Amino acid sequence: MSDEIARLSLAAVARAIQARQISSEEATRACLARMQAHGAKVAAIAQVDPDDAVAQARAADAALARGDAAGPLHGVPLAHKDMFYRAGRISGCGSKIRADFVAPETGTVLERLDGAGALDIARLNMVEFALGVTGHNEVMPTPRNPWNTAHITGGSSSGSGASVAARLVFGAMGSDTGGSIRFPACCNGVVGLKPTWSRVSRFGAMPLSPSLDTLGPLARTVEDTALMFQQIAGHDPRDPTSSRLAVPDYTAGLNGDLKGLRVGVPETYFYDPVAPEVAEMVQASLDPLVDAGAELVGVTIPESITLSNPLTSLITATEGASIHQHWLQTRPQDYGSQTRARMSTGLATPATRYLQARDLRAPLLAEFAEAVFEKADVLHCPVMISEVPTIAETDLAANPGFAEMIVRFGHCTRPINFLGLPALTVPCGFTPNGLPTAFQVVARPFDEATMLRVGHAYQARTDWHERMPEL
Amino acid sequence: MTDTQNIAAWLREFQAIDAADDLSGPSRAGSELVQANLERLAFEAEPSAFTRLLHRLAPKELSDE
16 A cells, blocks of 8 residues: 555645545655665665654644645655755755754745645755756765666756655655756656746755756656645745746646647757757657647757856856855865865856856847747757766766766756746656656746646656656 | 966865866856857846846736736
């Protein structure tokens, strides 16, 4: 029974708890049992307190019995990347430096998930300070891909991707500065949503590069992702950079129908470095969208997009260096060598260059929007340029030439951060090495509803999201 | 010594990083690209231009809360 519960989607388990077909305690014990059985193998969990998790679940069950359901996620066990602050609890940020940091207050995202009734049962491992796309962490455990533990999980929300795929929890929050939600979603065969910059409050979450940082959910299905996203989107007075635009009903359009929707297919840029075995699967994922009524439209991506990957590197390194300079000077030995090196390079960026790089975002977004969104409602493109590699292949210390490859990994994801746009990663099959791959849907700013509609229509016609790794 | 040279010296001495080596590549490449694209920057560029454009491109039915 326990594994049957763990196999349910977040939406299904939420409905079952509300209908009192299962209890929150049963759902939580199912997650804890899988953590006990498989947690060490995937190394996704930074900390779990089973007694506290069960206590939270019992409180949720008691509230439901009184008729006090808190919200749509009532009693559903979740866990989050270890950079979301909860008052009185450690948020280690995947680092030695913050290993003992006890958050003084709870961040907005966790408060909103709490308000919707969700449980928070574990802290999840992550890349050190969220700086890295492969999932490697030199100073804390590196999570392993549940589909094949010799392979990377992708990062930096490495534990979030691995724990959702391994059915350790029903959903998890991550962060995305250059692809850190979408890479692990792709590598682990789950759905990941990177919101429009400013759609979700960052208050009470570790910053990496505030101009680019976004927070979003990873879950098994698009519907699950929409349910989580619904709770966290919207203005927050504690983060004045968060948008005041109204939040629509993200589940309203999840009807499987794409009639009249124009899906842009890039004729330039995105596929350039993509391996044929990945490109083939991503292109095949267009068929179910056409079946749902979508019209495919060829789109020429403006050449200026080639600037956005390196400029994302510049902005991230510079803002990261600004935040970390004190520790870089006083505790350099406590950083992993790659994190220290990448952060430190930002110290040498002239202020004028940094400001000019940021100011280029508006003209580049205008060019991209004109080229893409005047012809199409969404853009469909790859996430990764290759099959999911092994941990050994991507260990930079052992493969010096791989540093350049890591930069190329961001080919499809980093431009989206630079432009501030929302994107949704949806699993679309397995490449010849047996690991998952995915496509991403990019929408105009604040139009997460449309990209969720596209992803859901795809999942209504496919079953990749129902497959589960054998552990 | 300029500020940049000072920082480069600090990186060499305390971080064992040569600002001209591979690790600096992405930042350095970005800097060169900015130089090559200065003509794209409007004289009137100001910090909210990007955020304003994001909101202008949002679906029309999403008015402010």
